[in-house]
Amino acid sequence: MENKWFNILVPIISVLIGLFAGALIMLFFGYNPIQGYIALFKGAFGDLYFFGETIRQTTPYIFTGLAVAFAFRAGLFNIGAEGQVIVGWLAAVWVGTTIDAPMYIHLPLALLVAAIAGALWGFIPGLLKAGLGVHEVIITIMLNYIALYSSNAIIRSILTENADKTDMVAPTASLASEWLANTTYFSRMHYGIFIAILAAVAMWFIIERTKLGFELKSVGYNKHASKYAGMSVKRNIILAMVISGLFAGLAGSMEGLGTYGNMTASSGFSNIGFDGIAVALLGANNAFGVVLAAFLFGALKVGALNMPTQAGVPNELVDIIIALIIFFVASSYLIRWIILRFKREGK
Amino acid sequence: MEAISKKQGGGALEYSVINRCRKQKIKEGAIILKSRKLILILTIFISFGLVLAACGGSNNEDKSSGGNDGKKTEENEGSTDYSVAMVTDEGGVDDKSFNQSSWEGLQAWGEEHGLSKGNGYDYAQSNDESDYLPNLTRLTRDGYNLIFGVGYLLEDAISKVAEQNPDTNFSIVDTVVEAPNVASITFAENEGSFLAGVAAAKKTKTNKLGFVGGMDSDLITKFEVGFVAGAKSVNPDIEVDIQYVGDFSSADDAKLIATRMYGDDRDIIYHAAGAAGNGVFNQAKDMKKNDPNNEIWVIGVDRDQHEEGKIGEDNVTLTSMVKRVDVSVQEVSNLGLNGDFPGGEILEFALKDDGVYLADTNEEAYTEEIASAVDEWKEKIINEEVDVPQTRKDLEEFEKSL
Numbered sequence: 001m002e003n004k005w006f007n008i009l010v011p012i013i014s015v016l017i018g019l020f021a022g023a024l025i026m027l028f029f030g031y032n033p034i035q036g037y038i039a040l041f042k043g044a045f046g047d048l049y050f051f052g053e054t055i056r057q058t059t060p061y062i063f064t065g066l067a068v069a070f071a072f073r074a075g076l077f078n079i080g081a082e083g084q085v086i087v088g089w090l091a092a093v094w095v096g097t098t099i100d101a102p103m104y105i106h107l108p109l110a111l112l113v114a115a116i117a118g119a120l121w122g123f124i125p126g127l128l129k130a131g132l133g134v135h136e137v138i139i140t141i142m143l144n145y146i147a148l149y150s151s152n153a154i155i156r157s158i159l160t161e162n163a164d165k166t167d168m169v170a171p172t173a174s175l176a177s178e179w180l181a182n183t184t185y186f187s188r189m190h191y192g193i194f195i196a197i198l199a200a201v202a203m204w205f206i207i208e209r210t211k212l213g214f215e216l217k218s219v220g221y222n223k224h225a226s227k228y229a230g231m232s233v234k235r236n237i238i239l240a241m242v243i244s245g246l247f248a249g250l251a252g253s254m255e256g257l258g259t260y261g262n263m264t265a266s267s268g269f270s271n272i273g274f275d276g277i278a279v280a281l282l283g284a285n286n287a288f289g290v291v292l293a294a295f296l297f298g299a300l301k302v303g304a305l306n307m308p309t310q311a312g313v314p315n316e317l318v319d320i321i322i323a324l325i326i327f328f329v330a331s332s333y334l335i336r337w338i339i340l341r342f343k344r345e346g347k
Numbered sequence: 348m349e350a351i352s353k354k355q356g357g358g359a360l361e362y363s364v365i366n367r368c369r370k371q372k373i374k375e376g377a378i379i380l381k382s383r384k385l386i387l388i389l390t391i392f393i394s395f396g397l398v399l400a401a402c403g404g405s406n407n408e409d410k411s412s413g414g415n416d417g418k419k420t421e422e423n424e425g426s427t428d429y430s431v432a433m434v435t436d437e438g439g440v441d442d443k444s445f446n447q448s449s450w451e452g453l454q455a456w457g458e459e460h461g462l463s464k465g466n467g468y469d470y471a472q473s474n475d476e477s478d479y480l481p482n483l484t485r486l487t488r489d490g491y492n493l494i495f496g497v498g499y500l501l502e503d504a505i506s507k508v509a510e511q512n513p514d515t516n517f518s519i520v521d522t523v524v525e526a527p528n529v530a531s532i533t534f535a536e537n538e539g540s541f542l543a544g545v546a547a548a549k550k551t552k553t554n555k556l557g558f559v560g561g562m563d564s565d566l567i568t569k570f571e572v573g574f575v576a577g578a579k580s581v582n583p584d585i586e587v588d589i590q591y592v593g594d595f596s597s598a599d600d601a602k603l604i605a606t607r608m609y610g611d612d613r614d615i616i617y618h619a620a621g622a623a624g625n626g627v628f629n630q631a632k633d634m635k636k637n638d639p640n641n642e643i644w645v646i647g648v649d650r651d652q653h654e655e656g657k658i659g660e661d662n663v664t665l666t667s668m669v670k671r672v673d674v675s676v677q678e679v680s681n682l683g684l685n686g687d688f689p690g691g692e693i694l695e696f697a698l699k700d701d702g703v704y705l706a707d708t709n710e711e712a713y714t715e716e717i718a719s720a721v722d723e724w725k726e727k728i729i730n731e732e733v734d735v736p737q738t739r740k741d742l743e744e745f746e747k748s749l
Contacts, residue, residue, distance in 0.1 A: 049488070053481050149593065156563065164499070164564045186511045188480065264476065264500070267562055267594030268437075271475060305471065305481055309489065312465060315439070315472045 007284045009339070010332045014282070015296065017335070018325030025320060026313060035311045036321075043306025044299035050306075052180070052187025056259055058298030060085070062196040063251030064276025065283055065290035066203050067118075067244045071136075072285045073207060074240035075220035080125060080140025081248040082273025083147035084118040088252025090151040091117035093263045094159065096169025096256065106172040111195070111253050118249015119242045121147060126241025130234035136241065144269065152265040165264040175258035190258035197291065199247060204287035206243070216240050248273060275301075282329045300325065427460050429684045432491040433470045433676070434482045436498035438595065440470055444621045444649040445672045449497045449520060452673030456680045479504035487512050493683045495520065495676060499566055505529060516688050518679050520672060521566060523693055530682075530689045532675045534696045536566070537573030537735045538728050539668040539703030540617070543646050544577020545724045546666055546705060547615045548585055549717045552642060556587045557608035559627055561595040561620035565738075570619035570648070570668075572742045573735055580724070580733070583749050588613055592623045601626030609634060609643055615665060617646040624648060628655045631663040644712065653708040666713050667706040671696060699729045 023033035044054045064081045071078035078084075092114035099106060125139035159166045175190040207213040218226045219236045227233050251272055256263055279297055283289030300322055307313045313321075328335070433453055440450040450470055457468040469491075471482040479501050486494050487508060494515065496505040499522035509517045509526040516528050523531040547556050558574055560567045571589055578585045588608055592601050601620055605627040608616055616631070618624035624647070631645045635658050645656060647667030656664025675696050682688055696702020705721055707713050727733045736742040 043485070049484060050481075057477065152593070162563070162565075164562070165503075186484070186507075259477065260503070262503070265562065265564075266476070267596060268475075270477075301477075302481060305478055306485060309465075309469055309471055309485065319474075 006336065006339070007286070007289070010336050011282050011284060011289070011293070011329065013335050013339075014329040014332045015325060018328035021324045021328065022321030025317065025324070029317060031311065031313050031317070036307055036313045039307045039311035039313070040300070040303040042303070042310065044303030046306070047185070048183065049185040049187045050302060052184030052189035054295075054298045054302045055193050056188045056190065056298075057302050058294045059190070059192045059196050059258065060251040060254045060272045061275060061279050061294035061297050062193075062200060062291055063247050063254060064273050065279030065294050066199055066287065067247035067251065067273075068276045068280035069283060069285040069287070069290050070203060070207075070216075070247060071240055071244040072280060073220050074216040074236060075223070076126075076129070076237065076240055076244070077137050078122070078125075078140060078241065078244045078248075079137055079277070080121065080143050080273070081244070081251070081276045082269050082271070083140065083144035084121040084245045084248030085252040085255070085270060085273045086144075086147040086151050087121045088114040088118040088249030089256040089263055090154060090252070091249070092173075092253035092256035093166050093169055096173035097159065097167050097262075099173075100170070101172060103172040106170065107175070107257070110169070110173045110257055111250065114249045114253035114256070115246045116249070118252065119246040121249070122241040122243075122245020123238065126238040129241070130237040144273075148266065148269060151263070155263060155265045166262045168261045169257055173257055174261060175254070176261060188259050190254075192254040192258040195250070196254070196294075199250065200287045200291050203247070203290075207287070212239065248276070251276070278326050278329060281332065427462070427467070427684060429460075429493070430462075430467045430491045431456065431493045431495070431680045431683070432468060432486040432489075433495035433497055434479060434486065434501065435470060435472050436479075436500045437473060437475060438498070438621060439472050442622050443625075443652070443655070445520065445670065446497050448650055448670070448672040449495060449676045452676030453495070453680065455673065456677045459677075459681075460684070476500070480507060483508040483517075484511075487515050492516060493518065493680060493688070495679075497521075497672075499564070516683055516690060518676075520675070525691070527691045529691065530679055531693045532672075532679065532696065533693060534670045534672075534675075534703055535698060535735075536569040536619075536668070536670065536703065537576075537737050538698045539670070539705065540570045540573030540619075541577035541580075541728065541733075541735045542698075542705050542721050542725060543617050543666065543668045544574040544579075545581055545721050546577075546713070546717050547574070547617060547644075547646060548578040548581035549720050550644060550665060550712070551585065551615050553612045553614050554582065554585050555611070555613040556585060557605070557611075557613040557616035558587055558589045559601055559604050559608075559616055559618040559620050559624065560589070560591040561623055562593065563591045567591075567619050568739060569737055570617075572737060572739060574617050576736050576742055576745050577724070579746060579749060581720070583746075592620050595621035595623050597623050598626035598629065602630045605630035614642055615644045615646065617648075617668075619648045619668075621649070624652075625655065628652070628663065632656070632658040635661055635663050647706075651706040651708055653706065656709070662709050662712070664709055664712075666709065669704055669706050671702050671704075675702065698725055 026033040026036050043050060045051050067081045068078050092110045095110040095113045121143060125136045128134040128139050129136045155166055156162055175192050177191050180189045215231050215236050219233055223233050275297055279290060279293045283293035304318045304322055307318045308315050433449055435446045438446040440446050453468050462468055471486055473479050473482055483504055494517050496519045502522050502524060505517050505519045506524045506526060509529045513528055518530040518532060520532045556578055558571055560571055575587045578587055590604050601623040605616055616627050618627045627645055631643050634641050634643055639661060644665035645663050646665050649670050651669055652667045653664050656662045707718060728735060736745045
């Protein structure tokens with residue numbers, strides 16, 4: 001009981017301390033923190049357009065948050081969500097632009113292929129970790145770059161003739177919704193959010209209600225004890241990375257089929273996968289927590305754009321404030337420790 | 348790990364006992380610490396943030412002068428009700444390249460009409476691809492009359508937002524968007540780069556040149572092709588080594604490429620790699636520093652990069668292929684202000700209207716002889732005696748015709 005209460009309290013305190021530290025910095029540089037935060041809030045929820053954009057940004061964050069959280073549960077650190085997002089994005093756009101099929105086949109197929117691509121990108125580090133004991137962090141970081149530059153090359157030389165971006169996906173493969181766009185004044189909100197929430201439920205179900213989930217958690221807690229208990233540690237490591245990659249691949253399909261409808265040869269990472277690490281941490285690696293954390297990150301990211309124009313806070317300062325919030329979120333261990341101490345002193 | 352578990356022998360039970368002991372120790376340690384330490388830790392974190400904030404703020408003084416209350420365009424104090432804003436690509440307004448140049452143009456326009464940042468003109472910075480559309484939409488809803496999208500990366504976003512907001516005027520730099528309320532600004536980069544090629548061909552002693560591009564795209568190909576065509580027009584035996592960094596920000600990669608090219612006896616490198624091009628400058632400056640007699644040069648791009656090439660008494664910047672993005676932004680803003688917004692048109696800023704030109708700031712290196720050769724070819728291009736190629740295919744035909 002006490003533990004549950006704790007898991008809710010710690011992220012909330014982290015966010016509050018982050019906001020407070022951000023306010024101090026704004027004060028120090030002569031900006032009004034209240035106006036700054038009002039601008040942030042208005043930029044994220046000010047009207048339906050911005051609310052729609054916040055949801056749009058939340059969608060891939062839920063997926064990458066789930067991906068990282070899932071691997072964490074099995075004791076693995078999947079930094080490779082970024083690369084898995086990229087291959088998923090590419091796969092979704094590939095299917096979306098080249099295949100001709102009615103919507104009830106085309107869209108699910110595009111999503112499926114994106115999930116498989118992401119899963120494959122998670123399978124490689126999983127296999128190397130389970131088979132040869134190579135650390136997954138190193139492999140996934142490398143695979144991120146491989147994903148980025150290979151997909152750039154594929155966009156330029158296979159999907160197009162030396163153009164920077166692919167064609168738009170066929171309407172039959174698009175997640176974009178005229179209804180959602182119209183109710184939110186042309187925001188890019190799309191149906192993906194519903195799939196994301198379904199995915200969160202699926203993760204909760206796998207982790208909490210299935211034998212597979214139990215084994216994964218067990219391997220995460222103690223590899224050796226699990227092995228002693230007769231579980232296959234290798235199989236579970238591979239499975240955890242595959243499912244983690246699957247979620248991240250779907251995050252890519254959200255961008256490819258929903259937000260943009262195409263893919264651009266990119267000079268750098270989209271950061272959706274990296275932000276997913278912070279989302280998972282803030283969400284305490286719990287499916288429901290991840291959804292809430294993704295929503296917070298989506299709101300921060302979209303709302304922050306409004307701070308320079310409306311409150312005059314320079315971009316650099318906004319970046320620092322957002323980074324501070326994430327910093328305190330990530331240092332939740334410290335906050336956990338502080339609370340424990342005060343509790344003990346009180347006794 | 349395998350080894351450890353074997354050593355433990357006893358298996359899970361023993362392992363968990365060890366673990367429990369360790370936890371106990373950690374708890375005991377925690378109790379000893381005084382709460383004063385906690386405050387210290389927090390203070391360190393916050394002051395760390397402040398230091399970071401100070402670093403971030405110092406080189407952007409002009410940005411923070413924007414005043415800190417939410418200003419709407421209706422509250423204009425300037426001489427006009429017309430307001431203009433711009434959205435940067437990932438580079439930001441201090442990229443020493445075309446984002447900065449656009450912002451300088453917009454600032455000059457504001458000054459011309461007695462406006463200030465936030466009151467009549469403003470910019471919104473995009474940190475990544477997903478920010479383009481929200482930034483454009485927000486500025487549209489704030490009531491700006493004309494909004495610039497800076498860079499070809501904003502093409503999709505501009506065409507979407509222009510369709511959704513037919514009453515607002517938009518303008519895009521470096522590419523073409525076909526819509527009645529969008530003015531497309533393009534530059535004849537191939538013509539400017541042709542002249543850069545001519546200058547390089549006149550200057551080189553090894554007859555070997557280098558080209559470092561940012562991302563291999565239609566736009567950067569125009570630079571590459573123009574440069575090669577210009578150099579070969581002067582001397583068909585000149586050989587140009589072409590390599591792309593892969594993005595516009597990895598200065599370290601560009602430095603490696605430059606190291607190889609200079610090591611390969613290529614004495615002049617033309618870069619069209621945005622911020623990554625700084626790596627080329629760094630390498631050239633390093634080599635110049637080690638040996639001041641080293642005859643190596645860089646040709647800058649977008650803005651006059653004379654400052655970037657300074658090393659002690661010397662300067663490695665031979666010249667720069669300048670794109671007058673600032674002038675184009677200012678001009679389109681004025682057209683809009685006077686009610687003549689060129690919606691649906693493509694405005695090409697070419698050699699003949701000084702939309703692109705070669706900087707002659709480095710008088711010592713950029714000799715009279717080079718300048719006169721460049722002028723000669725410039726005349727030929729303006730009089731349409733030379734058709735400067737735009738694509739690699741054009742270039743092949745061009746080379747055959749030499």
